[in-house]
Amino acid sequence: MNKRLALILIITLSLISVFTPSLFAKNNSSVRVIVGEVDNDNDFKFYCQYDTRWGNNPYDGRGRTIRSSGCGPASMAMLLGTYRLSAVPGSGKIATPETVANVFTQKGWSWTSGNQTGCANPDGCYGTKPLSIVDKNWLSSVGLKRAQSDIAGDGFPGEILSTSKMRLAENYTNSGWYLLAAISNWPSSSGGTIGHEVVVLNVNPSQQTITVASPSDNCYSTNFKRTVSTRSLKFISLVPIKNK
Amino acid sequence: MKNRAVLILIVTLVIITIILIALALFPSRNKESVNPNTPLPTPTTIEIVIPTPSDLNKEAISTVTYSTQAAKLNQKAFLLANLILLLPYQGNLFSLTYDFETDSFSLTLNSQSAIEAKEEFERFLNQNGIQNSLWLENIITSYK
Numbered sequence: 001m002n003k004r005l006a007l008i009l010i011i012t013l014s015l016i017s018v019f020t021p022s023l024f025a026k027n028n029s030s031v032r033v034i035v036g037e038v039d040n041d042n043d044f045k046f047y048c049q050y051d052t053r054w055g056n057n058p059y060d061g062r063g064r065t066i067r068s069s070g071c072g073p074a075s076m077a078m079l080l081g082t083y084r085l086s087a088v089p090g091s092g093k094i095a096t097p098e099t100v101a102n103v104f105t106q107k108g109w110s111w112t113s114g115n116q117t118g119c120a121n122p123d124g125c126y127g128t129k130p131l132s133i134v135d136k137n138w139l140s141s142v143g144l145k146r147a148q149s150d151i152a153g154d155g156f157p158g159e160i161l162s163t164s165k166m167r168l169a170e171n172y173t174n175s176g177w178y179l180l181a182a183i184s185n186w187p188s189s190s191g192g193t194i195g196h197e198v199v200v201l202n203v204n205p206s207q208q209t210i211t212v213a214s215p216s217d218n219c220y221s222t223n224f225k226r227t228v229s230t231r232s233l234k235f236i237s238l239v240p241i242k243n244k
Numbered sequence: 245m246k247n248r249a250v251l252i253l254i255v256t257l258v259i260i261t262i263i264l265i266a267l268a269l270f271p272s273r274n275k276e277s278v279n280p281n282t283p284l285p286t287p288t289t290i291e292i293v294i295p296t297p298s299d300l301n302k303e304a305i306s307t308v309t310y311s312t313q314a315a316k317l318n319q320k321a322f323l324l325a326n327l328i329l330l331l332p333y334q335g336n337l338f339s340l341t342y343d344f345e346t347d348s349f350s351l352t353l354n355s356q357s358a359i360e361a362k363e364e365f366e367r368f369l370n371q372n373g374i375q376n377s378l379w380l381e382n383i384i385t386s387y388k
């Protein structure tokens with residue numbers, strides 16, 4: 001009987017050892033659990049820039065990829081996708097980071113192919129701002145519009161938002177706008193800070209926090225929202241965008 | 245007693261198996277799971293590539309040009325945000341409001357002193373860095 005018990009124990013432990021890594025050790029390339037796209041939260045469409053469908057696609061023609069430098073197109077794809085719009089009008093395909101990155105690359109808006117940037121990396125954009133992706137004419141052509149104001153248009157390295165500007169931002173989100181934010185010191189989930197672009201979903205001036213959809217954070221969870229303190233965040237630009 | 249131990253072990257095994265299967269199936273709500281053979285992206289920190297000095301030199305000229313244009317465009321949008329912070333504003337001869345939902349301004353001028361009201365409005369804009377009232381798009385003007 002002891003042998004039988006031992007056998008059952010061995011089987012149990014084997015099953016655990018086989019399944020557990022694939023469930024929790026996400027660095028393992030054999031894992032088949034993919035959450036690169038979420039479409040079930042009040043219709044906001046979340047895209048992860050790491051997703052293998054596009055993550056390894058070249059983005060700037062100099063060896064960089066959507067994974068490494070595509071936070072801009074991924075954030076824009078979220079906005080387009082949320083409104084079920086296409087990056088290429090008439091194509092009938094809802095925008096993805098891949099299709100947006102292709103457009104940006106063609107227009108010379110990718111990370112380093114032109115003078116502008118898809119990400120807010122201060123080194124990549126040499127202190128300029130990611131204006132390309134908030135270009136009014138292009139936005140209009142794809143069915144989006146931007147507000148006249150740029151809440152944090154102070155340039156690189158960006159400004160820490162005052163309470164009054166937080167309230168301004170809150171007024172926009174409460175009025176149906178998303179805020180496309182370029183931030184020079186985004187707190188990376190793995191430590192340190194990075195230049196980054198995210199979509200701001202909610203602003204809380206009293207708590208001094210924002211809730212965002214970041215294309216590089218919470219990629220493996222259906223709860224993609226991340227709330228961060230704005231006390232030390234440096235916003236290069238913060239542009240209200242919604243559908244026309 | 246032994247039978248009870250075996251029973252407990254079997255039940256435990258079944259529960260663990262069910263939990264593991266449930267956990268494995270959990271992400272299938274995601275659209276990506278339609279194609280289970282797609283390999284997983286390896287999460288890493290975002291690579292920040294710092295340009296070498298030679299990279300900087302290569303793009304320096306065009307960057308300067310762009311920066312100037314970008315600065316002008318963004319400066320305008322930035323100043324408009326600062327203006328919106330002051331609204332609603334009531335002057336002596338005019339009032340200005342902003343509607344967040346429609347991204348539009350409403351200007352009301354004193355009809356009895358329309359010219360002076362417009363001048364006061366322009367001065368107000370200038371004081372706040374707005375060089376020209378044409379910077380304000382979607383402006384609805386009325387007289388009262």
